[in-house]
Amino acid sequence: MLARILAATARFGEIAAGAVLVAMTAYMLVEIVLRWTLGVSSNEVVEFVGYGLATMTFLGAAQTVRDGGMLRINLLLYFLPEGVRKAFDLLCIAIGIFAMSFVSYYYCADMYSSYVRGYETEGVIALPLWVPPLGLVLGSVLFLVEMVRQFIVIMIGGERFAESMAEAT
Numbered sequence: 001m002l003a004r005i006l007a008a009t010a011r012f013g014e015i016a017a018g019a020v021l022v023a024m025t026a027y028m029l030v031e032i033v034l035r036w037t038l039g040v041s042s043n044e045v046v047e048f049v050g051y052g053l054a055t056m057t058f059l060g061a062a063q064t065v066r067d068g069g070m071l072r073i074n075l076l077l078y079f080l081p082e083g084v085r086k087a088f089d090l091l092c093i094a095i096g097i098f099a100m101s102f103v104s105y106y107y108c109a110d111m112y113s114s115y116v117r118g119y120e121t122e123g124v125i126a127l128p129l130w131v132p133p134l135g136l137v138l139g140s141v142l143f144l145v146e147m148v149r150q151f152i153v154i155m156i157g158g159e160r161f162a163e164s165m166a167e168a169t
Contacts, residue, residue, distance in 0.1 A: 013142045016059045028049065042125075051135070052135075057139070058140050058142075060139070061139060061140075062143045065147065066146060076088075097144065097151060100147055101144060104137070104141050111134070114128070114133075115130040
């Protein structure tokens with residue numbers, strides 16, 4: 001049951017990342033047409049596409065880990081004995097979990113601080129400053145949960161992270 005929920009949330013992140021990509025592309029095309037035909041601009045395309053790019057990157061990360069698509073250099077791992085390889089995989093994932101915990105915590109704290117203080121963006125369109133990092137927060141939490149899942153799978157003797165990476169290439 002939990003495995004299906006985690007798979008569904010990772011898939012949701014992937015689909016949401018794709019939707020953000022489509023929205024960014026559509027916005028850029030509208031901006032191009034407006035500039036070319038009417039000579040007007042929203043002057044916000046760079047800001048919104050920047051938010052979208054960061055959101056898209058983090059939302060897609062959980063499914064990328066699940067699919068074995070994360071970039072990783074396995075050359076060293078191929079020469080290590082099985083037990084050492086497993087320990088090295090666990091160490092690498094633990095470092096990743098620590099880093100994503102740190103990132104997720106500070107994204108959440110910054111978003112909450114912006115919400116409490118009522119900050120707004122400084123662009124032409126004033127958005128509440130807690131809105132742009134919503135995708136970052138959601139994506140980083142999904143990525144963190146997927147990293148913890150991967151750690152547990154390796155701990156109980158499931159497929160090794162390095163082996164799943166090698167099969168993906």
